[in-house]
Amino acid sequence: MEVILSTLINGLSLGGIYAMIALGYTMVYGIAKMLNFAHGDIIMVGGYVIYVSMALGNPLLAILFAVVFCVLLGMTIEKIAYKPLRGASPLAVLITAIGVSYLLQSLAQIIFGSASKMVTVYEFGMVQFLGVNVQVSALVTLGITVVVMIALTLFVKCTRLGRAMIAVSEDKGAAQLMGINVNGIITVTFAIGSALAALAGLFYLLKAPSISNTLGAMPGIKAFTAAVIGGIGSIPGAMLGGILLGVVECISYKITAIAPYTDAIEFSILIIILLVRPTGFLGKKRREKV
């Protein structure tokens, strides 16, 4: 029982991280209609910024720096690498995103070397929660993700900017005719996505205090998977997919017999779900008119 509960809490917390990253994928996809393959590497950049700015001694300041840096980085990448290709084929943008991903990874390698660095943001320790011992960091992660997701949902639903984002994702042309600054909206989307990725970087450091230049690669792919499971382009879908994937991963790790196959299991779930529901759980489907 205790094992189940603690696994569930860990799973929810990991799922929260995945959801956080998946939101970045899904929002950028919904609005700019592109797969931002470099998104996972923003997590890594966020981690390194925290690593560097921990020299100041204040964890909160370090986190703030990381978020601001990643937001600026996300906007810069969008401006330099993706904006010139607006209107070009989606495949070209995809390849550029892959290039950006390589670029970030190799830059990090040049600056910080390929050996992983240790960084402790804050020592949380363990706590009794509902009768089981859990990592405080897991609870903190879970708490922050819940708050961020509620905030994001409210933002998209209730603010003018959020509604403009939905309008752009529905129909870019029409939104532009209605006087919405489409380029501005896309930049904002990248900024939000990057901020979420920076937070995800923080959570990874709380989970395991080491960082290398490939930190973001696998979480990026997993979160992408989560976004697709939930139905790419759908914000609640990204949350749902992320949490599902996180819980599955933690459960699978707990069962010795299948633990080594965790990755395979997660990706198999993706394939099965897509075969049953070709647009994920909450993805919208529009039939091509004949």
Next chain:
Amino acid sequence: MIKFKSIKWNHYINYVVIGLFTLIFGIIALCGGRFDNSMLFLFEKIAISVILALSLSLVVGFLGELSLGHAGFMCVGAYIGGKLAVLLEPVIGDGVLSLILGLIVGGLAAAICGVIIGIPALRLRGDYLAIVTLAFGEIVKSLFQNTSSESFGGALGLETPRFNKNYLFIFAFLLVLLTLAVIQNFIRSRHGRAVTAIRDNEIAARACGINVTKYKLLAFTISAFFAGIAGVLYSFSNYTVQSAKFGYNYSIEILVMVVLGGMGSINGSIIAAALITFLNTKLATVLTGDLAVLQNLLYAVILIIIVIYNNAPALKRFREKYNFSALFDRLLKHRKDPEHPTDDRAKWDVVPTKIEMNEVLSVDVKAQNLDPNREKGGKR
């Protein structure tokens, strides 16, 4: 009877170039000439890349489906073919026969996976298919990683028999020729036309009586078969097979070759694959020690610049003024008789990474929230 003079030599120039290359170096090797080991390795690597790029271009360039799991097929081929060679070694020795058997079996095993992955391709499109192929590659990788050391070597990798290094590259180039022949012949036939028709307009292709299911599966199967062959070749060239090598990064590397070569251009894929592999290997030897990290950086920067240069709408006028690709076309293609079947080159945008079904950021917004007048009114 086919008249000899009706054969258009310039349509077969790619065979001639690769054939001559093989012949010259093959003769030198068979006459007892010895090459530098690094050179042999480079040859093998180039051959493997070209086979991979050719086979992927069938799916991406001609069928128009985005695949991010090509390395998965290669992985299956490498392990199954390599394992067979290991098993056969005590029986028939590490000779040509075990190599050939390994190639056939490895290719077939990958082809079976191609059929399996082709089935979702019938239901999914664009990004959704891309993520499924990516997932497939990762699944294969993870499965082989966790095998026991007696079966496929697990994380340590599978050791394959040592084939005589001096001749392996000849085999590799012969396989390039075979791949080229099969894929080019397939494309330049009514079947290839059916595949390109599906790429250009699936609905119209169906209305023209084309069995889309059959051709999609066929394209995926052929493509996977040759990826498997490249995998077997890799296992022989590398002595060990480690599944970590076949992650999505490798699949993307192959995709980059196909895309930079020009979608749906066979010769372009060959040239891009050979060039990228050559440059990568050379950079790795030039940039040693502390400079080694620069290799990835250079690769990334060059990739971004090439793609933006080739595709940015703002640079269109500039591109037309300094048109390198037209120069390329003039060298490779035949302007005199365009009637003869050649490759149907496609523009970049034929591969839908964006699905036709429109995705939408959805948070259950009520319709009135999207009232355009409110947006507009707020702006004033």
Next chain:
Amino acid sequence: MADYILETKNLGISFGGLKAAQDVNIRIKKNQIYGLIGPNGAGKTTIFNLLTGVYKPTTGTFFLDGENLCGLSQDKINHKGIARTFQNIRLFNNMTVIRNVMVGLHSQPDNPSTVWDAIFRFPRHFRAERLMRERAKELLRIFDLEEERNNLACNLPYGKQRKLEIARALATEPKLLLLDEPAAGMNPHETEDLEKTIRFIRDHFDMTILLIEHDMKFVSGLCDSITVLNFGTVLAEGKTKETLRDPEVIRAYIGG
């Protein structure tokens, strides 16, 4: 030989609760040019999609030359003899004009070249290719497109794209040709030209044609009989001239 080349029986389909087509009965005799008209959203293209297998009907069935084709896949229906064009032109844009037509010739029964024939370049492949090329050229000649055969389809002017789409549909050697708004976007001169072409197709290919059109002058000049659809149901049918004078039909078009 059945009495009618196409006969639909209570054909209908509903999407969710919406009945896009309901109890549609159409009977077309051989060599007729038959019109399917109706206001926007009346379900005309839906009927085409049902007849070509894009949608599976929820009720009813249809027969081509006495053979029940209901429920077959799109390519099978095409092999059985129904070919179509599309309202918004759907060509293979990155392929040349002649190859567009050759795709149409893909499934000819006398074209036995298999994948193996193609890969190993057996004589059968070359024979098939030569045959297809010649037939395609012939079709292009008929439609006055021979000059442009090596241009990309997307570079053709609009009118020629329409013609190419018809040529491609004819290449599949159908018994029944469905034309979805063939005159849309054409000027009067081009429309006149098209009228001649369609008549020529009927006579030269011994073809039966079912077409959707909004241009009433075009329809009354070309079609012997018509069916008028409104809200997915048949409003009227019969000889063109009389049906167009039907007060119900006039009300459906003008409103009121």
